[in-house]
Amino acid sequence: MRTSESPAPYRAFRGLSAFFWTEVRVQSHESTAMATSMVVQGVLLVFVFILDRSLLPVAFLGAIIFSMFTMGQRLLNEAAYVRIDHKATDLYLASPLTPEAFFLGMAAGVMLVYLSPVIILFVFAEIVVGYSLPTVLLLVGTGALVWLFSASFGYVISTFFRDNRAIWAYASLIFNGFGVLPPVFYPLSYFPAALQPIALMLPPSAATALLQASIGVTSLSIGAIALAASALAGETLAMFLFTIYWARRKVRED
Amino acid sequence: MPGPAADVSAEPLVARDLRKVYTTRGSPSVEALSGVSLEVRSRERVALLGRNGAGKTTFLKIASTLLRPTSGTIEIFGHDADRNPDRARPLIAVVPQEGKPFFHLTPREQIYTYLRTRGLSREVAQTRTATALDQMGLVEVQDRLAITLSGGQRQRTMVATVIATHAPLLFLDEPTIGMDPFARRAVWAALRELTRLGSTMLLTTHYLDEADALSDRLYIVERGRVLMEGTAEELKRSVGGTLKVTIAGQTQHVDLFRSFGTVMTDGTSLTVIVQPDSLGELMAIAVRERLTTTVGPVTLEEAFMRAVGRSINEDE
Numbered sequence: 001m002r003t004s005e006s007p008a009p010y011r012a013f014r015g016l017s018a019f020f021w022t023e024v025r026v027q028s029h030e031s032t033a034m035a036t037s038m039v040v041q042g043v044l045l046v047f048v049f050i051l052d053r054s055l056l057p058v059a060f061l062g063a064i065i066f067s068m069f070t071m072g073q074r075l076l077n078e079a080a081y082v083r084i085d086h087k088a089t090d091l092y093l094a095s096p097l098t099p100e101a102f103f104l105g106m107a108a109g110v111m112l113v114y115l116s117p118v119i120i121l122f123v124f125a126e127i128v129v130g131y132s133l134p135t136v137l138l139l140v141g142t143g144a145l146v147w148l149f150s151a152s153f154g155y156v157i158s159t160f161f162r163d164n165r166a167i168w169a170y171a172s173l174i175f176n177g178f179g180v181l182p183p184v185f186y187p188l189s190y191f192p193a194a195l196q197p198i199a200l201m202l203p204p205s206a207a208t209a210l211l212q213a214s215i216g217v218t219s220l221s222i223g224a225i226a227l228a229a230s231a232l233a234g235e236t237l238a239m240f241l242f243t244i245y246w247a248r249r250k251v252r253e254d
Numbered sequence: 255m256p257g258p259a260a261d262v263s264a265e266p267l268v269a270r271d272l273r274k275v276y277t278t279r280g281s282p283s284v285e286a287l288s289g290v291s292l293e294v295r296s297r298e299r300v301a302l303l304g305r306n307g308a309g310k311t312t313f314l315k316i317a318s319t320l321l322r323p324t325s326g327t328i329e330i331f332g333h334d335a336d337r338n339p340d341r342a343r344p345l346i347a348v349v350p351q352e353g354k355p356f357f358h359l360t361p362r363e364q365i366y367t368y369l370r371t372r373g374l375s376r377e378v379a380q381t382r383t384a385t386a387l388d389q390m391g392l393v394e395v396q397d398r399l400a401i402t403l404s405g406g407q408r409q410r411t412m413v414a415t416v417i418a419t420h421a422p423l424l425f426l427d428e429p430t431i432g433m434d435p436f437a438r439r440a441v442w443a444a445l446r447e448l449t450r451l452g453s454t455m456l457l458t459t460h461y462l463d464e465a466d467a468l469s470d471r472l473y474i475v476e477r478g479r480v481l482m483e484g485t486a487e488e489l490k491r492s493v494g495g496t497l498k499v500t501i502a503g504q505t506q507h508v509d510l511f512r513s514f515g516t517v518m519t520d521g522t523s524l525t526v527i528v529q530p531d532s533l534g535e536l537m538a539i540a541v542r543e544r545l546t547t548t549v550g551p552v553t554l555e556e557a558f559m560r561a562v563g564r565s566i567n568e569d570e
């Protein structure tokens with residue numbers, strides 16, 4: 001015989017804030033990793049400084065977007081490490097904490113901790129370049145979207161690994177490839193014209209194209225702006241929703 | 255205490271004909287479970303015993319909604335764990351095999367934040383954390399990062415984290431591995447206390463004394479099948495005697511003792527399982543032959559070795 005007592009309704013993000021703080025606490029011990037998260041951006045900024053200072057306004061925006069983008073790589077590493085090495089994922093997923101809260105809590109925790117060097121970079125950029133308020137607001141908006149895209153992407157990728165050893169190679173290929181090759185650190189106009197629509201459809205370079213347009217370095221047609229903005233927003237939303245689905249599915253191995 | 259969605263009238267766990275075939279690209283598929291049926295009743299502590307690779311972890315993973323079965327059904331408090339895992343999850347807690355706490359949390363933080371992620375209030379989480387740290391003997395190291403803890407201390411942290419949940423149904427996969435005898439007994443006491451509070455548990459262990467001391471009932475699994483089910487006493491009785499006589503260093507005397515009961519040899523000594531009434535006669539022979547003997551009760555280990563050993567022989 002069963003009682004007719006109805007079970008608690010499903011709340012998709014149950015446990016999110018508590019798990020977020022857990023992850024912030026865990027991540028905040030990695031001060032070396034926080035500092036080295038700026039290495040690629042720092043080196044590229046130094047190159048730009050040496051080679052062509054007039055490109056610094058573009059390069060700083062690129063460095064910030066790139067930083068938001070590589071947070072997905074941190075998340076990929078963290079999610080795989082916790083699952084494969086610690087097997088702590090089992091502890092959290094066989095519990096009332098939902099899979100989507102686990103993903104988003106971990107992603108947001110990693111982001112919060114790795115945001116501090118980005119803020120330092122931003123303050124430095126403001127001192128050196130001095131961006132207008134609209135550009136700053138656009139930077140915050142596109143930065144958030146780029147982060148959500150890459151965190152979602154990184155989490156999905158993390159589920160494909162059974163072993164931590166192979167991860168760094170793939171992860172650095174993907175994240176540096178999409179973050180450094182396309183026009184993130186340099187103006188869109190330097191990118192082969194035929195490939196520019198592709199750059200406008202990749203989230204990091206879509207974000208920087210819009211930012212470059214806002215500081216007047218790159219001129220974009222209305223169509224190009226619409227393409228970049230809708231690609232960035234649409235792909236992020238699609239990736240995020242897919243990740244929610246995927247996180248739920250991947251709780252269980254097949 | 256069972257949580258709000260615990261349907262207390264349904265059995266905590268009912269598995270029917272569970273099969274699991276692992277398929278990995280590039281390697282042959284493995285049938286880890288070949289039709290396991292078992293149940294765990296309310297407030298029972300049930301042990302799953304079996305050799306390495308028998309399928310214990312596979313079963314626990316399926317039951318705890320972390321692995322999909324190939325076929326068969328499994329219900330947690332009446333909720334289909336495969337089709338409706340969201341209903342089952344709030345009711346369970348798991349100590350995964352070889353699970354480790356977050357290295358950059360202290361035991362206190364690990365337990366407390368875990369309870370908070372499970373939705374417990376600050377006050378309850380705080381009290382439960384303090385109790386669990388105390389029960390698991392972690393008070394001295396409660397504020398040290400887990401990365402600085404010994405293996406056994408980390409394992410204690412994992413167990414403390416899970417027992418503090420008071421979840422209606424607990425799965426513990428080798429919870430006491432690497433623990434000293436004091437810590438193991440602390441775990442036993444904590445689990446018994448949880449039973450008193452209303453929890454049910456299914457655990458695995460390779461320590462047969464632990465299974466004996468702790469479980470109300472046990473299942474022996476061998477090659478993905480349930481080989482035996484019963485209480486520890488029932489299993490011990492199935493060996494054919496209640497006493498064991500160990501004869502040191504005289505494996506060549508096997509034939510002298512065969513008529514008394516089961517004789518097992520491990521290369522350096524003989525073990526004869528006997529009924530108390532034939533002990534005198536056996537000892538007389540031992541004295542005559544000047545053999546060094548020790549007499550003790552049959553343990554679950556002998557019962558296990560014999561049951562599983564017989565099954566291996568039959569298969570060969």
Ligand SMILES: Nc1ncnc2c1ncn2[C@@H]1O[C@H](COP(=O)(O)OP(=O)(O)OP(=O)(O)O)[C@@H](O)[C@H]1O
Pocket residue numbers: 276277278284285286304305306307308309310311312313351
């Ligand atoms: N992910 C996997 N892929 C393929 N085979 C697996 C996988 N996990 C387990 N197996 C196989 O399934 C069988 C059962 O494994 P399982 O981990 O359930 O054993 P166990 O009883 O828990 O053993 P132990 O006492 O060593 O922990 C073994 O033959 C094992 O090799």
Ligand SMILES: [Mg+2]
Pocket residue numbers: 310311312351427
């Ligand atoms: Mg196992």
